[in-house]
Every structure is written in C-alpha cells, then in structure tokens.
Amino acid sequence: MTDTLIHQAQAHARGREVLLHEPAGGDPDKLTLVKARGSLVWDEAGKEYIDCTAQAWSNNLGANDPRVIEAAIEQTRRITHARPTFHTPALLELAELLVSIAPDGLDRVGFTLHGSMAVEMALKLALRNRPDARHVAVLHDAYHGRSITTMAASWPHPGNAFGVLQPQFLRLPRPDLYRPRPGLTADQDTEMTLRIVRDILTKGTEGPVAALIYEPIQGNGGHNGFSARWHHGIREICDELGIMLIIDEVQTGLGRTGSMWASDHYGIEPDVLVFGKGVGGGFPLAGVLAKNRFAAFLPGDDQLTFGQFPISVAAGLAAVRAIIDDGLCDRAAAHGEYATERLREMQTRHPLIGDVRSPGLMVSIELVRDRVTKEPATTEAHAVFELAQERGVIFGESRYAGLGNLIKVKPPLDISRDHLATALDVLDEVLTEVEKTAGTRTGELS
Numbered sequence: 001m002t003d004t005l006i007h008q009a010q011a012h013a014r015g016r017e018v019l020l021h022e023p024a025g026g027d028p029d030k031l032t033l034v035k036a037r038g039s040l041v042w043d044e045a046g047k048e049y050i051d052c053t054a055q056a057w058s059n060n061l062g063a064n065d066p067r068v069i070e071a072a073i074e075q076t077r078r079i080t081h082a083r084p085t086f087h088t089p090a091l092l093e094l095a096e097l098l099v100s101i102a103p104d105g106l107d108r109v110g111f112t113l114h115g116s117m118a119v120e121m122a123l124k125l126a127l128r129n130r131p132d133a134r135h136v137a138v139l140h141d142a143y144h145g146r147s148i149t150t151m152a153a154s155w156p157h158p159g160n161a162f163g164v165l166q167p168q169f170l171r172l173p174r175p176d177l178y179r180p181r182p183g184l185t186a187d188q189d190t191e192m193t194l195r196i197v198r199d200i201l202t203k204g205t206e207g208p209v210a211a212l213i214y215e216p217i218q219g220n221g222g223h224n225g226f227s228a229r230w231h232h233g234i235r236e237i238c239d240e241l242g243i244m245l246i247i248d249e250v251q252t253g254l255g256r257t258g259s260m261w262a263s264d265h266y267g268i269e270p271d272v273l274v275f276g277k278g279v280g281g282g283f284p285l286a287g288v289l290a291k292n293r294f295a296a297f298l299p300g301d302d303q304l305t306f307g308q309f310p311i312s313v314a315a316g317l318a319a320v321r322a323i324i325d326d327g328l329c330d331r332a333a334a335h336g337e338y339a340t341e342r343l344r345e346m347q348t349r350h351p352l353i354g355d356v357r358s359p360g361l362m363v364s365i366e367l368v369r370d371r372v373t374k375e376p377a378t379t380e381a382h383a384v385f386e387l388a389q390e391r392g393v394i395f396g397e398s399r400y401a402g403l404g405n406l407i408k409v410k411p412p413l414d415i416s417r418d419h420l421a422t423a424l425d426v427l428d429e430v431l432t433e434v435e436k437t438a439g440t441r442t443g444e445l446s
C-alpha cells in the first residue's frame with residue numbers, strides 16, 4: 001500500500017500537506033468521479049464513462065437508482081439511529097424478503113455492513129457450532145475480505161502478511177478449468193482435486209474442521225469457475241465429514257450470474273451463504289443467510305455499532321425489491337449471453353484473448369501472450385484497461401489480484417443493450433491497438 005500525496009496544490013495553499021492512505025495504491029491516472037446515473041459515471045472535467053465495474057464495488061442496479069435513493073432519504077428523515085438492540089420496519093421486511101429468495105433451508109439472516117464482516121460472522125457461527133474444531137478450510141486463490149481474519153483466509157494474496165497469524169486455516173487446492181494439471185482434462189483435474197481435498201480433510205488435519213468456505217466463482221482470484229461436479233463433490237465431502245459448507249456469494253449474489261444466487265445456478269446447497277455488495281444498491285450492507293439448526297450465535301457476538309445501519313437497510317430493501325421487480329436475473333442472463341457471444345467472436349480475431357468467462361454478467365476475458373503456454377499478458381491487460389478508459393469505458397482490472405491479466409465486464413444488470421454494445425466495441429478496438437504494439441503471436445484456440 002502506498003500513501004499518496006493528493007491535492008498537493010490546494011493543500012499547500014492552506015499551508016498543509018494531506019497524505020491520503022489510499023486502499024488501492026496511488027494510481028497516477030485515478031479518476032475523481034462527481035456523478036453517477038445508471039451505467040454511466042462522470043469525472044470532474046465532465047467526461048462521461050460507461051461503467052463496467054459496478055459489481056466489483058457495490059451495485060447490481062444502475063447507480064443512484066431513484067427507488068434506492070428515495071428509500072435512503074426517507075429513512076434518513078425518520079431515524080438514523082443504529083442500535084443493535086432495536087429493529088426498524090425495513091430491517092424486518094428485508095430479513096423476510098431475503099429468506100423468501102434464499103436457497104432452500106436458509107431461514108436465519110444476520111446483517112452487517114461489509115462483506116469481510118459478514119464472512120467473519122459466518123466463521124464465528126461455524127466455530128461456535130463446533131467448539132472443538134481446529135480448522136476452517138479455504139481454497140487456493142480465495143478472496144474473502146480485508147479484515148485480518150478474512151485476509152488470512154484469502155491466500156495467496158498480494159500484500160497478505162496475516163496468513164501466518166491464523167494457522168487454523170487449512171489450504172485446499174482448487175481445480176482449474178483453464179489451466180488443468182498437465183496431461184489432464186478439466187474434468188479429470190476436478191476429479192483429482194476432489195480426491196486430494198478429501199484426503200487432506202480426512203488425513204491432513206490436527207482436529208475437526210468447523211467449516212469449508214469458498215466462492216462459487218472466485219472473483220478477485222481471477223474469475224475462476226467450477227463445474228457442477230465440483231460443487232456437488234464438495235457438498236458430499238462436507239456431509240460425509242460433518243463440515244459446515246459456507247458459500248461466499250458477496251460477488252456472485254443478487255442476480256449477477258443470471259440467477260438470484262450462483263448457488264441456484266449450480267444447484268449448490270450451502271449451510272451458510274454470505275452476501276454483500278449488490279444487496280445494498282450502492283450503500284454498505286452485507287450479511288449471512290444460515291440454516292437455523294447451525295445457528296449457534298451468542299447474543300452480542302455480532303454487536304457492531306453500525307451493524308444494522310437503518311439507512312443501508314432501507315436502501316437494501318429497495319434494491320432487492322428492484323432486482324426482483326425489474327426481472328434483473330433474466331436480464332443479466334440475456335446480456336451475459338450476448339456479451340459472451342461477442343467476446344467469443346472477438347477471440348477468433350484477437351490472439352490476446354485466451355479465455356472468455358461468464359455466466360450472466362460475471363463476464364471476463366483472460367489475456368495471454370501465447371495460447372499454448374497461456375503466459376499471462378499482464379502489461380497488455382493494463383494497456384487495454386487504460387486505453388479503454390481514455391475512450392470512455394471503465395472495465396474491471398485485476399491488477400491487485402489473480403494473475404493480473406483479466407479484463408472484467410461487469411456493468412449494472414440493467415445496463416442498456418446500446419451501452420453494453422458500445423463498451424464491447426471499444427474493447428474490440430483497443431485490443432486491436434494493443435495487439436499491434438505488443439506483436440502477440442497467434443496461437444491455437446484451446
């Protein structure tokens with residue numbers, strides 16, 4: 001992390017230097033945004049951009065959805081007191097609504113403000129449920145947050161100094177659909193990895209395993225998906241060994257993959273599901289949905305000052321209703337099919353595109369220098385990101401995670417087809433330019 005000198009000129013004028021501790025490092029090309037509406041954002045010079053990063057940060061709806069903003073304003077006028085000992089009507093309604101759309105059997109819901117704290121809530125639940133446990137199992141390339149415990153659970157991760165503090169995390173390998181183990185097909189790699197996971201969980205532990213947590217599609221780790229066989233295989237192993245299965249849907253939930261939860265999409269049956277990001281419609285909100293029989297919370301375990309912040313909860317209620325009322329799961333599926341088809345066509349012309357990933361609007365391309373060796377094209381990916389931004393489209397970039405060579409196309413689910421088409425046109429143009437300068441070789445499609 002870098003401390004970046006910002007607004008130096010203004011600050012000097014007042015005789016002070018301001019050092020902003022910037023979470024994502026000090027990009028010299030960082031935008032200052034002043035307005036957002038739907039799938040568009042504007043910078044301070046008035047330049048307009050199509051935002052294909054909506055989900056990565058906070059939203060599945062378009063920015064500043066009037067229903068969400070109104071609900072937040074109305075709640076602000078009524079009561080903003082955050083007290084874990086009181087309810088608000090919106091809190092009860094949102095709890096009921098989330099349970100009504102949750103995968104079967106998840107009838108207990110808890111709220112907090114950040115995905116990281118929601119993962120911690122799920123882990124507390126698991127550890128309270130199994131007080132004799134020595135471990136929590138996590139997958140290689142996982143990302144579960146930025147609190148110390150969730151950083152420890154996310155491994156390996158750039159700048160993660162905290163893993164050593166948390167020896168109870170058992171690191172499991174994951175199958176790789178794009179880079180299976182040498183000599184194996186993706187299906188064989190999945191089977192072999194399931195066997196290794198079973199071995200580790202039965203023979204490689206120092207005591208009981210409280211829970212296994214994973215993302216149905218690893219987001220920050222590089223949009224790494226899994227086959228249905230993997231999800232069902234993991235469920236079987238957890239059932240057999242009495243391990244709680246926690247599915248982290250902070251990125252994949254609330255319609256992003258073309259169904260309300262990725263768990264629905266793949267037929268996963270979690271014991272606990274963690275949600276965040278899209279639930280708040282742009283306001284901070286997250287939480288867990290859990291099977292009641294595992295609900296070993298102790299009163300006070302999750303009593304945070306702002307854990308059930310009324311404004312976030314009211315905004316969240318409006319956001320989840322809007323996702324349902326506007327049919328955004330179907331919309332995400334249809335947009336996703338369109339985007340994937342166009343990207344696959346581009347793949348036939350652009351040697352840089354090694355892989356096209358979906359489902360729904362969890363879309364990305366992995367850039368490689370060579371389709372046979374699959375060498376990550378990291379600098380090229382950054383050039384694509386920067387050129388696209390110059391041309392008014394902001395794509396998600398994985399500079400701080402995964403292999404750093406992924407371009408993510410994750411706009412709001414209600415983006416217009418025109419805006420989505422324009423964003424993909426710009427990606428096409430920019431890839432042509434970057435390929436010209438990079439001189440990449442044309443490889444066979446793998």
Ligand code: PMP
Pocket residue numbers: 113114115116117119143144145146215219220248249250251276277286
């Ligand atoms: N889990 C997953 C899968 C995530 O992608 C994230 C955020 N990128 C988190 C947890 C942590 O959420 P937050 O940043 O809101 O703490």
